[in-house]
Amino acid sequence: MALSATSKFALAVAFFGSLAFIFGVVAENKKPPFGTPIKGKDVVICKFPSDPTIALGSFSVVALVIAAVIGHLAVFFPYKGKSVPHEALFRSTSLVVFFIVAEVVSVLALGMMMWATITEGLHRSHNVHHNLETQCPTAKTGLFGGAAFLALDAALFWLVCEMLTLNARADYLDEDDPKGEYGHVYAADLDPNGSGVKV
Structure with missing residues (x-):
């Protein structure tokens, strides 16, 4: 059975939104709390364990961007x-509200995930410090996890937008429900003896 365009959009948004969430949560769990300071002459060199935090954060950003793009397509697709x-x-009004919320949450999730990923990358690349008291910090704890949950929320809001879009389209195009209106009974369905609806 072939999937309709609506189902394809919904599945794609859910898939990429879930990927962004999973990558973000795993990045949060894999991120070391701090590096190991190695004292040299007048400098401290920070040694960090090799972990996939930066790659996972980058994958999360890409998955979130794809989910948001597909969310936009789902709203404007003919x-x-x-x-x-x-x-x-x-x-x-409902579509306008959810569309704005989806946009804002997507931008917040993207900004937070990029901030965490870039910060982590900068800590790794600028690992020589002249401050001998440095503790070799990593990106702030909770940034990856918070961004991951925002990414999941964004995907859910895009799914709601798609449902509201379908309702708005049906109203504009006067598309009737093929089953008829609620409580609508045709005269042919009545028993001719007047005893009620035919079984």
Whole structure:
């Protein structure tokens, strides 16, 4: 059975959002709390254990960007070849609210994950310190984990946006539910003896 475009978008957003979350959580767990200071003459060289924190943070950033791009596509995609003007889509207050929240949460998650990843990379590359009291810090604890949860939230908000988009499209295109309205009974369904609905 072939998946509809709606299902493909939803699965893609969920998949990449989950990947961003998993990569971020694993990066948080693998990140060492600090490096080992090695004292030299008038300098301290920080030695860090080899771990995949920076790579995992980078993968999380990429997965989050892909999830957000697919989330945007899901909102503006012309399903079944029928496009809807943006003004008509955004007449729905719920869609506007969730779209803005999805955008803000995506930007926050992306900024936080990039901040953690770049900070960790800078600590590793600038590992020679003239301050002899340095403790060889790493990126702040909790940044990767917090960004991971924001990435998951962003993916969930994009999924809600897709559902609200489908509702707004149906309203604009006057697409009827093939099952009829709730409580709607056709005259042909009634028993001719007047005893109620035919079984």
